[in-house]
Amino acid sequence: MSERRARASTVDKRNRLLDATEEIMLRDGYAAVSSRSVAARVGINPPLVHYYFATIDDLFVAVLRRRSLRNVARMAEALAAAEPLTQWWRLASDPRGSALFIELIAAANHRPALRAEVGEVAREVREMQIERLRSLLPEYGIDPEAIAPALVAAAMQGLAFGLVQDQGAGYDTATADAAAGMNRLLSRLEQRRAAAVSGS
Amino acid sequence: MSERRARASTVDKRNRLLDATEEIMLRDGYAAVSSRSVAARVGINPPLVHYYFATIDDLFVAVLRRRSLRNVARMAEALAAAEPLTQWWRLASDPRGSALFIELIAAANHRPALRAEVGEVAREVREMQIERLRSLLPEYGIDPEAIAPALVAAAMQGLAFGLVQDQGAGYDTATADAAAGMNRLLSRLEQRRAAAVSGS
DNA sequence: GTCTATATTGAGATAGAC
DNA sequence: GTCTATCTCAATATAGAC
Structure with missing residues (x-):
């Protein structure tokens, strides 16, 4: 069942977005954090980031x-x-x-x-x-x-x-x-x- | 003659650009430094910044x-x-x-x-x-x-x-x-x- | 919840006239 | 040296279909 990853709950997704943000900050600095970069790292589309976090x-x-x-x-x-x-x-x-x-x-x-x-x-x-x-x-x-x-x-x-x-x-x-x-x-x-x- | 400011020499202009850059960094942070913001502060057009400093x-x-x-x-x-x-x-x-x-x-x-x-x-x-x-x-x-x-x-x-x-x-x-x-x-x-x- | 599409803004940089 | 005009890219954010 490794293929069928359960749909992440809202809380999980939020946490994955926060993880991704931290990783980007550590690797490229805070200025590299954007809805695009975070979305790319988590594997979703940029606008969805705004669904979870209204603003950066x-x-x-x-x-x-x-x-x-x-x-x-x-x-x-x-x-x-x-x-x-x-x-x-x-x-x-x-x-x-x-x-x-x-x-x-x-x-x-x-x-x-x-x-x-x-x-x-x-x-x-x-x-x-x-x-x-x-x-x-x-x-x-x-x-x-x-x-x-x-x-x-x-x-x-x-x-x-x-x-x-x-x-x-x-x-x-x-x-x-x-x-x-x-x-x-x-x-x-x-x-x-x-x-x-x-x-x- | 306060009106007729002599055309700034190249060295002067360079220094004025550096001054402006420092002021912007101190007030708004380094991320606020751009050819546009620096140019505005010195009173010249953005592309001219690139004439003095090829890149940011x-x-x-x-x-x-x-x-x-x-x-x-x-x-x-x-x-x-x-x-x-x-x-x-x-x-x-x-x-x-x-x-x-x-x-x-x-x-x-x-x-x-x-x-x-x-x-x-x-x-x-x-x-x-x-x-x-x-x-x-x-x-x-x-x-x-x-x-x-x-x-x-x-x-x-x-x-x-x-x-x-x-x-x-x-x-x-x-x-x-x-x-x-x-x-x-x-x-x-x-x-x-x-x-x-x-x-x- | 997640997507596509897009509006808006501003960045860095270059071309070329004067 | 200085300008206007413009190219290209990417940012934040929103609208609206699914």
Whole structure:
């Protein structure tokens, strides 16, 4: 019965359109997303895309919503894990997720509807991170007065984005050295925290 | 004689086209750059843009080259200044320059000709920063074995890009707190270095 | 739900007159 | 150098048949 693929339900088709959109964004950038390109990838006709997503803005917003629902949950898990900073770093420097967010952010810069959504997600995630860092930094032996939680959060995300971007584009900016250095730093911090927490 | 503006020389016109391109990129994003939009801003006809820059890729590459010539020189100055890290930070977190680079990098992600140029500039700047950090980090009281120069360089740039991006887009991600924290950190580091250098 | 057909808009680029 | 005119292509989106 491999031939007789059941007619995809509306929800399935929506998800396949979102998958296709993500793949196009990752491979060719957000500017390559169009009703034509998405339709071609899914194997339907361009106008049908508009049946599911009235405008291209709606499509981008849906991609963002689906991703960020997952990612907010994953960030919450990471921050509650045994080695929070390390898990956060793994999540932030995951090429797939980050590369997609870079495209969404770039797209949002000239799509107001998308910008509002991105802003909301960014705010929520950052708030969660900062709140967690308030109690976490002392455990890692870092004085929150000396190094502000907001600074740590912004640096983690900015660093991860930069590394993923440079690696993805193939820029020769010593990304391997930076990543290795970050991993060494993280393991030292986790060791320090483990000792401090068990000792208290 | 304010009325009788002299016919702009070829070089002037080229520069005016580059200025217009930058302004459009900053205001509406790189995707808004076209022979039509640039021509309208300068007050000439679209085909004339192609006379000066055969393709839109050439136009983007020229914008990048002009900017990066300035910025590489400025980075070299910053790294040689009395307070190198502070000057570097000022330069990296300058909204105008950074916002433009964000657009160029996003554009480069789907314009191979531009990508090659961006990669070359990124590599050159990063190499310069890392080389300088090798001798600089110990002066700031930072062990380069513990915190790798490549990591510091990537973090500085990533942090600055993130802050500028979030501020520009109006995202409420505690950017003011992060910036204030960075300034505090920098002044402590500069004090430490001043003491260490004068004391040796 | 899915298609064909099409309206509209704007892009990049070129030809050729002046 | 600068213009008008135009070619070609692809984008978003809608109308309407099936």
